Amino acid sequence: MSNVNRQKIVDSVPQKGFxxxxxxxxxxxxxxxxxxxxxxxxxxxxxxxxxxxxxxxxLGMDQTLALSIMSIYGSLVYMSGIIGGWLADRVFGTSRAxxxxxxxxxxxxxxxxxxxxxxFFFVSMVLIVIGTGLLKPNVSTVVGEMYSENDNRRDAGFSxxxxxxxxxxxxxxxxxxxxxxxxxxxxxGFGIAAIGMFLGLIVFTMTKKKSxxxxxxxxxxxxxxxxxxxxxxxxxxxxxxxxxILAITIPKxxxxxxxxxxIVSFLGILIPTIYFIRMYRSPKTTAVERSRVLAYIPLFIAxxxxxxxxxxxxxxxxxxxxxxxxxxxxxxxxxxxWFQSLNPLFIITLAPVFAGLWVKLGKREPSIPQKFAxxxxxxxxxxxxxxxxxxxxxxHSLVNPLWLVLSxxxxxxxxxxxxxxxxxxxxxxxxxxxxAQTMSLWFLASAAAQAVNAQIVRFYTPETETAxxxxxGGASIVLGIILLIIAPKIQSAMKGIR
Numbered sequence: 001m002s003n004v005n006r007q008k009i010v011d012s013v014p015q016k017g018f019x020x021x022x023x024x025x026x027x028x029x030x031x032x033x034x035x036x037x038x039x040x041x042x043x044x045x046x047x048x049x050x051x052x053x054x055x056x057x058x059l060g061m062d063q064t065l066a067l068s069i070m071s072i073y074g075s076l077v078y079m080s081g082i083i084g085g086w087l088a089d090r091v092f093g094t095s096r097a098x099x100x101x102x103x104x105x106x107x108x109x110x111x112x113x114x115x116x117x118x119x120f121f122f123v124s125m126v127l128i129v130i131g132t133g134l135l136k137p138n139v140s141t142v143v144g145e146m147y148s149e150n151d152n153r154r155d156a157g158f159s160x161x162x163x164x165x166x167x168x169x170x171x172x173x174x175x176x177x178x179x180x181x182x183x184x185x186x187x188x189g190f191g192i193a194a195i196g197m198f199l200g201l202i203v204f205t206m207t208k209k210k211s212x213x214x215x216x217x218x219x220x221x222x223x224x225x226x227x228x229x230x231x232x233x234x235x236x237x238x239x240x241x242x243x244x245i246l247a248i249t250i251p252k253x254x255x256x257x258x259x260x261x262x263i264v265s266f267l268g269i270l271i272p273t274i275y276f277i278r279m280y281r282s283p284k285t286t287a288v289e290r291s292r293v294l295a296y297i298p299l300f301i302a303x304x305x306x307x308x309x310x311x312x313x314x315x316x317x318x319x320x321x322x323x324x325x326x327x328x329x330x331x332x333x334x335x336x337x338w339f340q341s342l343n344p345l346f347i348i349t350l351a352p353v354f355a356g357l358w359v360k361l362g363k364r365e366p367s368i369p370q371k372f373a374x375x376x377x378x379x380x381x382x383x384x385x386x387x388x389x390x391x392x393x394x395x396h397s398l399v400n401p402l403w404l405v406l407s408x409x410x411x412x413x414x415x416x417x418x419x420x421x422x423x424x425x426x427x428x429x430x431x432x433x434x435x436a437q438t439m440s441l442w443f444l445a446s447a448a449a450q451a452v453n454a455q456i457v458r459f460y461t462p463e464t465e466t467a468x469x470x471x472x473g474g475a476s477i478v479l480g481i482i483l484l485i486i487a488p489k490i491q492s493a494m495k496g497i498r
Contacts, residue, residue: 005218006145006148006149007148008214009145009146009213009214009215009218010145010146010147010148010151011213012213012214012215013146013211013212013213013214013215014210014211014213017211018160019160020153021153021156021157021160022146022147022157022211023210023211024142024146024208024211024212024213024215025143025146025157025160025161026207026211027203027204027207027208027211027212028139028142028143028161028164028212029160029161029163029164030164030200030203031098031102031139031200031201031203031204032139032161032164032165032168032200033164033165033167033168033200034168034196034197034199034200034201034203035102035105035135035136035139035168035196035197035200036164036165036166036168036169036172037168037169037171037172037193037196037197037200038105038106038109038168038172038193038194038195038196038197038200039105039128039132039169039193040168040169040172040173040340040344041172041173041175041176041177041189041192041193041196042109042112042128042176042189042190042193043074043314043340044172044173044176044177044314044318044337044340044341045176045177045186045189045190045337046070046073046314047066047067047070047314047315047318047319048186048318048322048336048337049186050066050069050070050121051063051066052186057185057186057187058186059118059121063319064457064458065257067315067316067319067457067458067460068257068261068454068455068457068458069257069261070314070315071311071315071450071451071453071454071457072260072261072264072265072450072451072454073125073129074311074314074446074447074450074453075264075265075268075446075447075448075449075450075451075453075454076125076129076264076447077128077129077132077133077136077447078132078133078136078443078444078445078446078447078450079133079264079267079268079271079444079447080129080130080132080133080134081132081133081136081137081439081440081443081444081447082133082271082275082440082441082444083130083133083134084097084101084133084134084135084136084137084138084440085137085138085141085438085439085440085441086440087134088134088137088138088141088219089219089220089221089433089434089435090219090221090222090223090231091219091222091223091228092219093216093217093218093219094138094139094141094142094145094216095138095142095208095212095215095216095217096216097134097135097138098134098135098138098139098142098204098216099201099204099205100131100134101130101131101132101133101134101135101136101138102131102135102197102200102201102204103131103201104127104128104130104131104134105127105128105131105132105135105197106131106194106197106198106201107127107131108123108124108125108126108127108128108131109124109128109190109191109193109194109197110191110194111123111124111127112124112187112190112193112194113187113188113190113191113193113194114187115187124190133440136443137439137440137442137443138216138439140158140161140423140427140439141216141427141435141439142212142215142216143157143158143161143423143427144158144424144427144435144439145215145216146212146215149428154424154427154428155355155358155420155421155424156355156359158420158423158424159351159354159355159420161423162347162351162419162420162423163347163348163351165344166343166344166345166347166348166351167344167348168196168344169340169341169343169344170341170344170345170348171341172192172193172196172341173337173338173339173340173341174338174341175192176189176190176192176193176337177189177335177336177337177338177340177341178335178337178338179192220432220433220435221284221433221434261454261455262455264451264454265451265452265454265455266451267451268444268447268448268450268451268452269448269451269452271444271447272300272441272444272445272447272448275441275444276293276296276297276300276441279293279431279434279438279441280293280294282431282433282434284431284432284433284434285431285433285434286431288495289431289432291493291494291495292429292431292493292494292495292497293429293431294493295429295490295491295493295494296425296426296429298369298483298486298490299368299369299372299422299425299490300441300442300445301479302372302373302375302376302418302479302480302483303372303418303422303442303445303446303449304445304448304449304452305376305379305449305475305476305479306372306375306376306379306414306415306418306449306476307445307446307449307450308449308450308452308453308472309379309380309382309383309411309472309473309476310343310379310411310414310415311446311449311450311453312453312457313339313340313343313408313411314340315453315457316457316460316468317339317386317404317407317408318336318337318339318340319460320386320399320404321336321339321401321404322336324398324399324462325339325398325399325400325401325404326398326399326400326401327401329400329401334401339401339404339405339408342405342408342409343408343411343412343415346408346409346412347412347415347416350412350413350416351416351420354416354417367487367491367498368421368425368490368491368494368497368498369483369486369487369490369491370484370487371417371418371421372417372418372421372422372483373480373481373483373484373487374414374417374418374480375414375415375417375418375419375480376414376418376476376477376479376480376483377414377476377477377480377481378410378411378413378414378415378417379410379411379414379415379473379476380472380473380474380475380476380477380479380480381410381414381473381477382407382408382410382411382414382473383407383469383470383472383473383476384469384470384473384474384477385403385406385407385410386403386404386407386469387465387466387469387470387473388403389403390462390465390466391466395462395463395465395466396462422442422445423439423442425497426438426439426441426442427439428497429494429497456472
């Protein structure tokens with residue numbers, strides 16, 4: 001998409017409307033609010049649903065297997081963003097991708113809400129994986145399209161958008177977690193998540209025409225008619241081949257949970273590697289854009305390290321809340337799912353503080369690489385914090401919940417340095433021909449992180465707790481220090497982007 005076309009899109013969007021930002025920010029804010037409400041509500045109870053006994057409304061899976069499946073599921077959700085980004089860039093644009101994705105997500109939650117068997121569970125996972133891949137990267141891309149490249153409001157706009165994400169993520173574990181775990185009604189909880197996505201679709205369809213203008217409607221790098229026929233023929237053949245392979249390998253025991261987890265873990269690292277090579281070598285990528293792609297690589301690696309820790313909030317720390325934490329505290333019985341509301345609560349509270357801090361610092365504001373370094377330093381410290389209770393009180397006594405609260409708070413400080421900045425930096429550093437796909441690449445950092453987590457969560461036990469948190473936290477701190485040292489070189493390769 002040329003700069004001329006980008007400016008045409010910006011001009012079509014009413015630029016004053018939502019807290020001094022483009023009017024379309026309202027539409028995208030509340031679309032993402034409800035989508036995240038549905039996703040994080042489902043995620044807050046999913047691991048418990050897998051390993052709780054059937055008598056408690058769960059599926060009765062082995063806990064270690066449930067933790068690995070949860071990580072792989074998260075990896076596939078973000079990995080599917082590549083498909084969503086490609087379809088938006090080449091076929092139907094970002095706006096339609098958001099709408100189609102929302103429908104699939106809603107259907108996935110409805111499938112989970114139907115009391116049944118493991119079969120319904122896997123059908124829902126497929127629908128939610130594909131739907132999130134269509135919606136998640138593309139809604140962020142539409143946010144970027146509403147601002148001109150040098151609009152100083154862009155970072156603040158993404159911070160406001162990020163607030164919408166976290167408002168939905170804050171409320172849903174409290175509501176869904178109460179209904180699902182305390183009332184042992186997981187399916188009711190999943191039903192509430194489906195309603196959340198339905199409300200998001202209503203907001204999007206009713207307000208986009210007047211508020212988004214041309215944002216999300218353009219197809220940056222459209223397929224020709226001949227290419228469309230070729231691509232969709234290949235896609236159809238791939239689906240048939242995969243179906244045949246599954247029909248042969250599953251009955252013969254060749255494709256098991258363990259082997260599937262290993263395959264996805266491998267793909268979680270391989271796919272982003274291929275993507276970086278493809279974007280860098282593409283003739284559609286200019287010399288300046290190639291330099292920016294190179295600058296993006298260390299930021300991507302840092303993001304993988306950060307999300308590898310942060311995403312364990314729905315696996316290891318969720319289990320920690322359920323099994324290792326004193327849940328009767330200050331006269332209140334705490335649902336273990338409620339702890340997953342702490343991350344978005346702290347973000348809602350502290351995001352304005354960080355946004356104001358960056359503005360106040362002005363020219364002294366840390367560069368993008370420096371903010372990424374701070375992000376992974378804080379995430380490493382959060383794991384150092386959570387290993388302390390085992391050192392002080394042993395690995396078999398119940399832990400004061402304030403330790404878990406403190407660990408989550410420290411990780412949030414890192415998230416506010418890295419995540420909203422990463423969204424904004426991705427839209428700035430993206431080659432024009434790969435705009436939506438580069439946003440998908442940003443979410444592949446989470447896919448790679450959770451692909452790694454699927455392998456390492458198996459090493460967590462109460463006996464290995466100190467080593468587990470200490471090694472991962474220490475590795476993050478070391479990587480943060482290295483990134484601080486090389487930050488000036490990364491900044492130089494960004495070619496004027498700050």
